[in-house]
Amino acid sequence: MTRWLGWLAALGLVAGLVMGFGYAPKDAVQGNVQRIMYVHVPSILTAYLAFALVLIASVGFLFTRRTEWDRLAHSAGEIGVVFTGLTLVSGSIWGKPTWGTWWTWDARLTSTAILFLIYVGYLLLRGMVEDWERSARYAAVVGILGAVNVPIVHFSVLWWRTLHQPATILSPERAPISPPIALALLVNWIAFSLLFAYFLSKRLSLRRLEEEAYA
């Protein structure tokens, strides 16, 4: 199952590269730099998915106190941090040629940086508390509270004045996007979701081994 997910993800990423570089035209205003979007947008959407899973699994753990839920929250949280980091890095690389700056403290960038730090803290907390049951309980609380920031990140561009442009996809009003660009983005989004599923499956089995080793 994990192996199949890995191959599917690899296939999806190759398809994403072909779509992003070969099929989709460059953007009329930005030129080729716009293609960074095919990494940047799927990354943050995958991070949203990961943190949504952390939220669900944390609630599940607090209600049932079953290891399975904690395992899921822990694994999803770790992967979410990786994809949030990828979002920050790719966005910064895009920002320099497009905006003229690597970083600026607008609401979107600031809230995304906070999102990253919250879940880095979440992972640190897990490492700091030695007792397994307590560690899982504290982490579950932080995992639930941290998820508050996900809608703040997403809607920051609508609620406040930002340098970052408003959302094009997952937005209340549809912004104009060329069909080939949208299709390339969709393929990359699916590829990143498959990659997430692969990472998650791999990380879950690792965690299971860790539990056996410490039991």
Added chain:
Amino acid sequence: MTHRRKFLLGGGVILAALVYMIYAGVSQSVVYFVTPSELRAQPVAGKAYRLGGMVEPGSLKWEPRSLDLAFTLSDGKASVRVRHKGTPPDLFAEGRGAVVEGTWTPDGYFKASLIMAKHSEEYKAPHGDESQAGYKELLKTLKGQSEAPKLSY
């Protein structure tokens, strides 16, 4: 006080603190930039501002030799003359949004130290280029044959 109640109370306090911290952190950047109208209403000379608006068509003056850049930012109601020394980002152009950092001077213009181009959420192929594969253009860029971006100043 039961254990459960303590837990709920503690959780509530932590939640409130966290929401406040996020709110305070973000609200500092909530008024990320002021509009020309807001700056005009009460300009303070020497104070650092971030000013955002649209680069008024026909207002852009660019001296490539001295790197003197001057343009007018407008929000449709008021406008502010901006001066800057340096090159603007590629996407900076007339009729597009821009955010500048700098200070208001007593001489009645805005002295910018950083120019940022604001990008719209639209993604379109170059006109009449809807079907053309992008890799050709990319290869041209890699070989250095691509035409330089057309700047309107």
